[in-house]
Amino acid sequence: MTKPAAHLETAIxxxxxxxxxxxxxxxxxxxxxxxxxxxxxxxxxxxMALKETGIPEDKVAVVSGIGCTGRVAGYLNxxxxxxxxxxxxxxxxxxxxxxPDLRVVVYSGDGDLVAIGGNHxxxxxxxxxxxxxxxxxxxxxxxxxxxxxxxTPISAKASTAPYGSYDYPFNIPYLxxxxxxxxxxxxxxxxxxxxxxxxxxxxxxxxxxxxxIICPCPTAFARKxxxxxxxxxxxxxxxxxxxxxxxxxxxxxxxMNGKVVCGTFLDIERPTFRDFQTENIATQLGGE
Amino acid sequence: MKYxxxxxxxxxxxxxxxxxxxxxxxxxxxxxxxxxxxxxxxxLSQEFNKKGYHPPIAVREEDCVSCGLCELICPDFAIxxxxxxxxxxxxxxxxxxxxxxxxxx
Ligand code: SF4
Ligand code: SF4
Ligand code: SF4
Numbered sequence: 001m002t003k004p005a006a007h008l009e010t011a012i013x014x015x016x017x018x019x020x021x022x023x024x025x026x027x028x029x030x031x032x033x034x035x036x037x038x039x040x041x042x043x044x045x046x047x048m049a050l051k052e053t054g055i056p057e058d059k060v061a062v063v064s065g066i067g068c069t070g071r072v073a074g075y076l077n078x079x080x081x082x083x084x085x086x087x088x089x090x091x092x093x094x095x096x097x098x099x100p101d102l103r104v105v106v107y108s109g110d111g112d113l114v115a116i117g118g119n120h121x122x123x124x125x126x127x128x129x130x131x132x133x134x135x136x137x138x139x140x141x142x143x144x145x146x147x148x149x150x151x152t153p154i155s156a157k158a159s160t161a162p163y164g165s166y167d168y169p170f171n172i173p174y175l176x177x178x179x180x181x182x183x184x185x186x187x188x189x190x191x192x193x194x195x196x197x198x199x200x201x202x203x204x205x206x207x208x209x210x211x212x213i214i215c216p217c218p219t220a221f222a223r224k225x226x227x228x229x230x231x232x233x234x235x236x237x238x239x240x241x242x243x244x245x246x247x248x249x250x251x252x253x254x255x256m257n258g259k260v261v262c263g264t265f266l267d268i269e270r271p272t273f274r275d276f277q278t279e280n281i282a283t284q285l286g287g288e
Numbered sequence: 289m290k291y292x293x294x295x296x297x298x299x300x301x302x303x304x305x306x307x308x309x310x311x312x313x314x315x316x317x318x319x320x321x322x323x324x325x326x327x328x329x330x331x332l333s334q335e336f337n338k339k340g341y342h343p344p345i346a347v348r349e350e351d352c353v354s355c356g357l358c359e360l361i362c363p364d365f366a367i368x369x370x371x372x373x374x375x376x377x378x379x380x381x382x383x384x385x386x387x388x389x390x391x392x393x
Binding site: 010011012013014015017018019020021024029030031033034035036037038039040041043044045048192193196229230231234 | 310
């Protein structure tokens with residue numbers, strides 16, 4: 001066999017040489033996510049952001065619920081826990097309260113966080129619990145076959161809405177801000193660097209922080225709505241997303257043909273649950 | 289009016305150069321890396337991996353600026369670039385010799 005031209009040689013390597021291999025459970029790779037699914041891109045951004053913050057690995061815990069995004073906890077080589085459906089936030093609340101030094105991240109999907117776990121989401125925001133919630137929104141229940149969920153846009157088709165959904169969807173930044181979150185951002189999985197920077201910025205903060213990632217689901221959502229491949233959706237985000245920091249979240253609704261407003265909607269500070277708790281106990285016990 | 293000028297340090301700045309590594313069996317052929325590489329370095333190969341996908345190859349590796357975008361966008365942890373330090377050649381990176389085999393295309 002003739003030797004190929006030098007410029008046509010590409011080095012093929014084993015998975016454990018990958019720069020992120022230390023923070024991934026490589027024995028579980030390749031992961032279950034479909035070709036063209038954006039979940040892996042979001043996870044890459046998270047790992048990079050975590051490395052950039054310099055937070056030690058034993059000071060971070062990641063909690064997920066159920067669903068395609070719920071697999072994140074199982075793939076990260078950190079202290080991580082895969083909870084029952086919708087219960088990532090209550091589990092994480094326990095971790096955060098028992099160990100104030102721990103940076104606790106809830107990494108889950110839209111259905112898990114704002115439908116099944118919706119009550120936990122709003123009340124944890126109201127209490128301003130020290131949690132970073134990363135909510136991947138792909139507008140559907142991907143793992144179970146593409147049912148309509150809390151974020152499915154009006155008129156979008158789903159396996160439970162063959163003629164199009166006619167429920168008003170949640171606008172996650174608006175929901176988070178109205179409930180009391182202190183940091184709220186939204187990016188698509190195409191905005192890798194901005195998403196990573198947002199995660200890096202939010203990881204060390206206190207209070208209830210929410211980052212929404214708009215993510216392609218070629219297998220369920222895109223197929224039912226004839227939107228094409230993962231790459232087609234990335235191109236769609238490129239053409240249809242606008243970055244508007246500090247935008248009014250009421251204008252950030254997502255519909256099938258409109259624009260996706262991205263950016264940091266809110267970044268404020270207000271006393272957290274722990275601040276009140278510490279202060280209250282000190283007052284009650286007379287400073288002892 | 290001119291809006292641009294030649295940077296003062298243009299003759300001392302060197303464009304970084306990268307070498308591409310592909311974890312072939314982990315790729316799912318989504319072509320995100322191919323589409324978004326700013327230097328058009330990558331193409332999907334004709335070969336299949338075990339799962340039946342076409343992993344990318346660096347057809348214009350000499351143009352790679354080691355920007356890291358392919359690594360960041362790949363949903364499957366299947367590609368990364370390494371900055372080639374000045375004076376090094378692209379031939380063999382010593383610490384990888386045990387893991388690296390050349391793909392013939
Ligand atoms: S079903 Fe959708 S969300 Fe789930 S892995 Fe496949 S593409 Fe991703
Ligand atoms: S490092 Fe940048 S220039 Fe090099 S192949 Fe990857 S995306 Fe292209
Ligand atoms: S982005 Fe990753 S999975 Fe997609 S084609 Fe490139 S190497 Fe393969």
